[in-house]
Amino acid sequence: MIIADYHVHSRFSSDSTAPMEDMVEKAISLGMNKICFTDxxxxxxxxxxxxFLFxxxxxFRxxxxxxxxxxxxIKILKGIELGLQPYLAPRYQALLAQYDFDFAIGSSHLVNGIDPYYPEFWAGKTTEEAMELYFQSIIDNVNAFSEYQVYGHLDYVxxxxPEKNTSYTYEKYAGIIDEMLKTIISHGLGIEVNTAGYKYGLGYAHPQTDVLKRYKELGGEILTIGSDGHKPEHLGYDFPKAEELLxxxxxxxxxxxxxxxxxxxxLAR
Incomplete structure (x- = not known):
C-alpha cells in the first residue's frame, strides 16, 4: 500500500477551496501515514x-x-509546487532559501507565458510542435534551476x-522525451507519478507508462507518488492502480x- 500522498493542494492554491484539515482527515481515513501539502x-x-500565489x-503558520x-x-510535511520559467530561477532560489520546506515539486504550467490549458497555447501550431515546445520547456527549466526534488506531471500538456491523448505516444516524441529524462536525471532530480492522469480519463498516470519505463531504463530511481488532489475526494486517487503499475x-x-x-x-506485495 502506498502510504503517502506527495502532491496535495488546499485553500492556499488558487484552484482549491479545501481546508487543510479536510485533506488530512481524508488521508487518515485512507490509512496513510504521511501527507505533503504542495500548494x-x-x-x-x-x-x-x-x-497561484500564497x-x-x-x-507555515x-x-x-x-x-x-x-x-x-499522521505526519504532515511542508511542501510547495513551483511553476517554473527559466527567468524566475533567482526568485525561486531565494524563496527556497528563506523557508524550510521538506519537499518541492518543479512544474511546467506556463510555456512562454501561456498555460496549455488555454486554447491560445495551441493556436498557430501543430499538436506535435506544441507538445515538443512543452517538453523543451522542462529541459530549459531544469537547466536553469534544479533546487527542488522532483519534476511534476511531465506530460501534463x-x-x-486538441485531440487529448489520442495521438500521444512515447515513440512519437522519443528524441525529446529522452533528452528531457536524461536532463532530469543528470541534475539529480526525480519525477513524480501523478495519478491525476487517471482522473482526467487519459488511461494512465503522468507520465505515460512507456515514459516511466524509459525513465527506469535510463537509470532513474527517484519516484514520488501524488494525486494532485484539490479536493478530499481526489486524495490518493487510484493509488492501488499506480502501485501495481510500478x-x-x-x-x-x-x-x-x-x-x-x-x-x-x-512497494510491498
Whole structure:
C-alpha cells in the first residue's frame, strides 16, 4: 500500500477551496501515514487569471497548527509546487532559501507565458510542435534551476491537447522525451507519478507508462507518488492502480522526502 500522498493542494492554491484539515482527515481515513501539502506558487502568472500565489508566513503558520493537531495520527510535511520559467530561477532560489520546506515539486504550467490549458497555447501550431515546445520547456527549466526534488506531471500538456491523448505516444516524441529524462536525471532530480492522469480519463498516470519505463531504463530511481488532489475526494486517487503499475515495471520502492532528504518506501506485495 502506498502510504503517502506527495502532491496535495488546499485553500492556499488558487484552484482549491479545501481546508487543510479536510485533506488530512481524508488521508487518515485512507490509512496513510504521511501527507505533503504542495500548494501552488507560480510567479508571474498572466493577469486576468488565477494568481497561484500564497503568503508563505500564513502557510507555515497553518501547517504548524495542523501538524500539532494531528501529530499522533499522521505526519504532515511542508511542501510547495513551483511553476517554473527559466527567468524566475533567482526568485525561486531565494524563496527556497528563506523557508524550510521538506519537499518541492518543479512544474511546467506556463510555456512562454501561456498555460496549455488555454486554447491560445495551441493556436498557430501543430499538436506535435506544441507538445515538443512543452517538453523543451522542462529541459530549459531544469537547466536553469534544479533546487527542488522532483519534476511534476511531465506530460501534463496532453490533458489539454486538441485531440487529448489520442495521438500521444512515447515513440512519437522519443528524441525529446529522452533528452528531457536524461536532463532530469543528470541534475539529480526525480519525477513524480501523478495519478491525476487517471482522473482526467487519459488511461494512465503522468507520465505515460512507456515514459516511466524509459525513465527506469535510463537509470532513474527517484519516484514520488501524488494525486494532485484539490479536493478530499481526489486524495490518493487510484493509488492501488499506480502501485501495481510500478511493480509491473520493476520498481521496488517509491520515495518520500523529509527535510529535503529521501526516504525510500517499499512497494510491498
Amino acid at each position: 501552488h506558487m507560480d510567479y508571474d502568472f498572466p493577469e486576468g487569471y488565477l494568481t 503568503d508563505p508566513e500564513e502557510y 497553518e501547517l504548524e497548527r495542523i501538524t500539532d493537531l494531528y501529530k499522533t495520527k 496532453v490533458r489539454y491537447a 511493480r509491473s515495471l520493476g520498481f521496488k520502492y517509491y520515495v518520500t522526502f523529509e527535510n529535503k532528504k529521501p526516504v525510500y518506501e517499499t
